[in-house]
Amino acid sequence: MSHVAVENAHGLEQQLAVLDLSAADGQGGGTNRRYIPPHLRNKDASKNAGNAFAAGRQGVYTMAPPGNYGWDGGRNNFVNGYHDNRMTGNSFNRGPPRMERGRGGIGGGGYRGNRGGSFNPINPAQPMGFGGYDNKDAGGWNTNKDAYSSFGNNRGKSAFFNDRGNANRGRFDHGGFGGGGGGGNSRWVEESRDDGDWSKPTPRNERLEHELFSGSNTGINFEKYDDIPVEATGQNCPHHIESFQDVDMGEIIMGNISLSRYTRPTPVQKYAIPIVKSKRDLMACAQTGSGKTAAFLLPILSQIYTDGPGEALNAVKASGQENGKYGRRKQYPISLVLAPTRELALQIYDEARKFSYRSRVRPCVVYGGADIGQQIRDLERGCHLLVATPGRLVDMMERGKIGLDYCNYLVLDEADRMLDMGFEPQIRRIVEQDTMPHKGIRQTMMFSATFPKEIQILARDFLEEYIFLAVGRVGSTSENITQKVVWVEESDKRSFLLDLLSATGKDSLTLVFVETKKGADALEDFLYREGYACTSIHGDRSQRDREEALNQFRSGKCPILVATAVAARGLDISNVKHVINFDLPSDIEEYVHRIGRTGRVGNLGLATSFFNDKNGNITKDLLDILVEAKQEVPSWLESLAYEHQHKSSNRGRSKRFSGGFGARDYRQTAAGASTGGFGGRGGRNQTGHGGTRGFGGG
DNA sequence: AAAAAAT
Numbered sequence: 001m002s003h004v005a006v007e008n009a010h011g012l013e014q015q016l017a018v019l020d021l022s023a024a025d026g027q028g029g030g031t032n033r034r035y036i037p038p039h040l041r042n043k044d045a046s047k048n049a050g051n052a053f054a055a056g057r058q059g060v061y062t063m064a065p066p067g068n069y070g071w072d073g074g075r076n077n078f079v080n081g082y083h084d085n086r087m088t089g090n091s092f093n094r095g096p097p098r099m100e101r102g103r104g105g106i107g108g109g110g111y112r113g114n115r116g117g118s119f120n121p122i123n124p125a126q127p128m129g130f131g132g133y134d135n136k137d138a139g140g141w142n143t144n145k146d147a148y149s150s151f152g153n154n155r156g157k158s159a160f161f162n163d164r165g166n167a168n169r170g171r172f173d174h175g176g177f178g179g180g181g182g183g184g185n186s187r188w189v190e191e192s193r194d195d196g197d198w199s200k201p202t203p204r205n206e207r208l209e210h211e212l213f214s215g216s217n218t219g220i221n222f223e224k225y226d227d228i229p230v231e232a233t234g235q236n237c238p239h240h241i242e243s244f245q246d247v248d249m250g251e252i253i254m255g256n257i258s259l260s261r262y263t264r265p266t267p268v269q270k271y272a273i274p275i276v277k278s279k280r281d282l283m284a285c286a287q288t289g290s291g292k293t294a295a296f297l298l299p300i301l302s303q304i305y306t307d308g309p310g311e312a313l314n315a316v317k318a319s320g321q322e323n324g325k326y327g328r329r330k331q332y333p334i335s336l337v338l339a340p341t342r343e344l345a346l347q348i349y350d351e352a353r354k355f356s357y358r359s360r361v362r363p364c365v366v367y368g369g370a371d372i373g374q375q376i377r378d379l380e381r382g383c384h385l386l387v388a389t390p391g392r393l394v395d396m397m398e399r400g401k402i403g404l405d406y407c408n409y410l411v412l413d414e415a416d417r418m419l420d421m422g423f424e425p426q427i428r429r430i431v432e433q434d435t436m437p438h439k440g441i442r443q444t445m446m447f448s449a450t451f452p453k454e455i456q457i458l459a460r461d462f463l464e465e466y467i468f469l470a471v472g473r474v475g476s477t478s479e480n481i482t483q484k485v486v487w488v489e490e491s492d493k494r495s496f497l498l499d500l501l502s503a504t505g506k507d508s509l510t511l512v513f514v515e516t517k518k519g520a521d522a523l524e525d526f527l528y529r530e531g532y533a534c535t536s537i538h539g540d541r542s543q544r545d546r547e548e549a550l551n552q553f554r555s556g557k558c559p560i561l562v563a564t565a566v567a568a569r570g571l572d573i574s575n576v577k578h579v580i581n582f583d584l585p586s587d588i589e590e591y592v593h594r595i596g597r598t599g600r601v602g603n604l605g606l607a608t609s610f611f612n613d614k615n616g617n618i619t620k621d622l623l624d625i626l627v628e629a630k631q632e633v634p635s636w637l638e639s640l641a642y643e644h645q646h647k648s649s650n651r652g653r654s655k656r657f658s659g660g661f662g663a664r665d666y667r668q669t670a671a672g673a674s675t676g677g678f679g680g681r682g683g684r685n686q687t688g689h690g691g692t693r694g695f696g697g698g
Numbered sequence: 699a700a701a702a703a704a705t
Binding site for chain 1: 699703705
């Protein structure tokens with residue numbers, strides 16, 4: 001037995017929580033692009049442009065017309081006159097006043113000229129992250145007005161960082177920036193955004209507001225989730241809240257909550273928000289879709305608004321000065337969010353854009369598969385909150401583009417999945433072998449669907465005196481989802497699928513899971529030939545295609561999405577009526593994740609799985625899940641499971657896997673544990689040996 | 699065995 005000294009202080013070991021309710025996540029932006037089937041792709045570019053936003057994102061059309069910015073230049077010029085005053089109001093000792101200008105500030109023409117790179121047609125490979133020139137800049141060009149109107153209030157507040165981050169951080173008292181940038185240089189553009197009182201909202205921008213918030217009408221009845229069990233354990237655990245008003249998150253956050261039409265917190269938010277606000281570390285077992293993105297973004301951003309940029313601001317400026325060149329500043333994000341997949345990173349980033357609306361915080365996202373030069377330019381325009389996949393972030397750090405010296409908030413999202421995907425070295429490199437503040441100084445939040453041994457070790461290493469939050473698994477096992485398992489031979493799958501699809505309403509979204517990338521392409525082609533508006537997502541498709549496929553699906557333009565495992569977890573695709581496991585996965589956890597894409601409150605979800613003799617390995621676990629969820633169990637499945645159990649002693653695991661306990665063993669435990677509901681497993685909750693349980697000899 | 703992710 002590998003007895004790693006894990007302090008499983010809270011005695012929770014198992015997977016919990018497929019809590020599928022948000023629909024609030026990741027719906028930002030009004031991207032409705034028309035679906036182009038693979039056959040027709042790249043043949044007629046104009047068809048790709050569904051609307052103005054899509055055009056901008058794809059770089060097919062010119063970006064927003066210059067006229068949109070004209071009004072702003074004048075205003076910024078006006079406001080800029082006050083900058084020097086405000087600067088002295090700050091307690092930073094930064095030397096002489098600088099030529100500061102807001103985005104689109106003095107001389108709109110020069111501004112645009114300088115920014116051509118970020119501003120021109122966007123690299124199509126990264127439409128969501130970087131097509132948002134106007135989105136992100138909008139925050140910038142607005143920053144000055146309210147700063148002006150609130151001038152004199154709370155001056156100097158931003159000079160104080162939160163008390164966790166303050167210890168032993170070097171000071172950067174670099175004055176003398178005057179003239180360094182040269183006329184029209186955008187190097188200083190960010191500073192007008194950074195200076196001033198971060199807790200005060202910047203002016204409205206209706207166009208941005210519309211883009212950020214119009215797409216996210218949830219229509220979800222959150223009250224139904226009140227009985228979802230949440231358990232918080234740990235020393236001096238802050239009391240949970242019942243409404244967003246119960247904790248003071250400041251006017252920017254409250255405004256954005258209301259714009260997002262979040263009426264009340266989801267269970268994970270009720271608990272996580274006060275925990276994070278009171279500067280505690282957090283280990284939370286909850287799924288994406290439970291509202292956990294907002295659960296960490298809201299309190300982190302709120303805290304950043306309260307505390308201001310602190311030393312990070314000076315560090316960025318110092319870096320700019322050292323390099324002495326335009327656009328070469330190293331960025332020191334105040335908060336870092338790590339996520340396993342590109343889509344999830346984008347989703348979090350989109351949420352961050354909502355909650356940083358009318359603030360001085362500029363969120364950025366970096367991930368692989370997209371042009372790194374573009375991402376670097378985006379970073380150089382300012383980055384206070386960074387969402388990243390681990391590999392690309394390490395790359396950025398090694399290129400000297402990102403410094404984590406002042407990263408006071410660290411979030412590991414879907415931590416179990418990141419480990420599954422082999423990111424542990426990169427994660428440790430980022431967290432432990434670089435300049436990141438130590439645990440106890442920074443504030444760290446880990447989210448994971450499961451709590452196996454590996455995650456416990458990570459929690460031990462990264463977290464200090466943490467609160468453990470277990471969010472009950474509802475979603476997949478609730479009566480919201482009708483789970484059907486049908487016996488379908490391989491050769492019959494396609495025609496069976498057609499039958500299912502023809503029985504489905506045109507308006508409902510259907511998610512079809514297959515096991516291989518090739519299979520996904522083939523099935524998409526098949527369905528297309530059969531006249532269905534469908535698209536696909538898998539790891540061999542370009543990043544751009546993946547994002548486009550998701551948007552097409554979400555918007556309902558293509559109500560059928562053929563997907564591999566890339567879409568099973570993390571992604572919040574709301575309103576999926578029907579999940580079809582064209583190919584069943586080989587492990588039950590994957591199954592739980594997949595069917596968790598459907599069954600929102602108020603919408604009954606349906607999950608249909610095609611089962612045949614290739615799926616022996618999942619028989620027992622599938623049976624357990626069906627029984628737990630009080631679903632109809634086909635008699636053939638029951639007898640198969642019985643046979644299987646007697647063939648193999650490994651918990652119904654097929655012989656193929658019996659030699660392979662390695663990284664997988666905890667998952668199996670987790671899957672076993674997951675077959676019980678949250679409330680019914682009190683006994684297990686108290687066992688303290690994590691994922692090693694039952695597999696020590698393996 | 700597949701998929702995902704830095705190039």
